[in-house]
Amino acid sequence: MKKNWWKILGVVLVAHALISGLLLDVPRLDILNETIRNLYFHVTMWFGMIALLTASVVYAVKYLRSGNIDFDDKSISFAKIGTLFGMLGLVTGSVWANFTWGEPWSGDPKQNASAICMLIYFAYFVLRNSLQDEQQRGRVSAIYNIFAYAAMIPLLFILPRLSPDSLHPGNGGNPGFNIYDLDIKLRGVFYPAIVGWTLLGVWIATIQFRIRSVSRALEDN
Amino acid sequence: MRRLILLVLLFVSLSLEAQEDGFRVTEESYNDQSVEMADAMRANGKIYVVVAVIGVIFAGIVIYTISVDRKVRKLEKEVFEEKP
Numbered sequence: 562m563k564k565n566w567w568k569i570l571g572v573v574l575v576a577h578a579l580i581s582g583l584l585l586d587v588p589r590l591d592i593l594n595e596t597i598r599n600l601y602f603h604v605t606m607w608f609g610m611i612a613l614l615t616a617s618v619v620y621a622v623k624y625l626r627s628g629n630i631d632f633d634d635k636s637i638s639f640a641k642i643g644t645l646f647g648m649l650g651l652v653t654g655s656v657w658a659n660f661t662w663g664e665p666w667s668g669d670p671k672q673n674a675s676a677i678c679m680l681i682y683f684a685y686f687v688l689r690n691s692l693q694d695e696q697q698r699g700r701v702s703a704i705y706n707i708f709a710y711a712a713m714i715p716l717l718f719i720l721p722r723l724s725p726d727s728l729h730p731g732n733g734g735n736p737g738f739n740i741y742d743l744d745i746k747l748r749g750v751f752y753p754a755i756v757g758w759t760l761l762g763v764w765i766a767t768i769q770f771r772i773r774s775v776s777r778a779l780e781d782n
Numbered sequence: 783m784r785r786l787i788l789l790v791l792l793f794v795s796l797s798l799e800a801q802e803d804g805f806r807v808t809e810e811s812y813n814d815q816s817v818e819m820a821d822a823m824r825a826n827g828k829i830y831v832v833v834a835v836i837g838v839i840f841a842g843i844v845i846y847t848i849s850v851d852r853k854v855r856k857l858e859k860e861v862f863e864e865k866p
Contacts, residue, residue, distance in 0.1 A: 568851075572844050575840065576837070576840060579833070579836050579837065579840055580833055580836075580837060583829060583832065583833050583836070584829065584830075584833060764847065764851075765847070768847070768850060768851055768854055771854045771855075771858060772854055772857075775854065775857045775858055775861050775862075778861045778862065779861060
């Protein structure tokens with residue numbers, strides 16, 4: 562139980578986001594209406610993805626430094642759940658956009674950039690599966706992981722902000738969500754939701770990793 | 783058979799008679815606000831119902847994940863702790 566406190570914390574925080582996020586008051590804004598509550602679900606997916614992919618690249622570097630195959634297993638586990646979060650972010654974003662921007666895909670710079678980012682990570686999984694030797698696969702995919710992460714940061718955080726016409730808040734001359742974040746009620750759900758979803762993702766990643774290490778031990782015997 | 787029908791009719795008439803001079807449910811009792819019901823679940827456009835459904839789904843997924851976690855732990859114990 563002592564080791565699992567963070568799993569419980571993650572579940573409690575996400576439950577808080579699900580219940581308080583739907584029931585507490587939110588600012589009444591034009592066009593957004595009640596969909597501003599997606600801040601607790603759609604936006605947190607991306608924050609969770611960044612955290613999980615950061616963990617993935619950290620383990621990739623650790624693998625390159627040590628050659629310990631366990632780090633490679635951790636790296637792929639975090640990359641998988643991080644990409645899942647990203648896909649969920651894309652899909653939920655399309656649903657949200659359909660009802661606020663008028664169409665699910667409006668070619669918004671941030672939409673395009675995050676789609677490219679997903680494709681880069683899909684290539685990571687294809688690359689991994691194409692290599693047979695364990696250590697070779699670990700080295701090549703760890704290096705690719707670093708490049709993918711380095712490409713993701715400008716794709717998500719810099720290029721959309723440079724472009725003149727983005728629909729996303731905080732991009733292309735639009736006011737950021739920070740204006741709404743200043744509302745203490747939104748913050749009270751938004752920040753715990755980020756932590757909660759991230760912890761949930763870490764939990765799933767550790768289960769993945771443990772299954773991998775068990776099956777590796779069985780193969781070696 | 784006849785006796786049975788007679789018996790059933792007798793009981794039906796009994797209950798009808800009982801209602802006549804006892805309490806009767808009318809249209810008004812549907813609008814009686816003095817009696818408390820589970821109104822919260824129907825207030826605010828029934829959003830509480832949606833919250834309850836989401837809560838149940840989330841609880842189910844969490845319980846499932848916990849069970850997977852436990853199964854993996856069992857496997858870990860078998861594989862890593864019983865090495866000859």
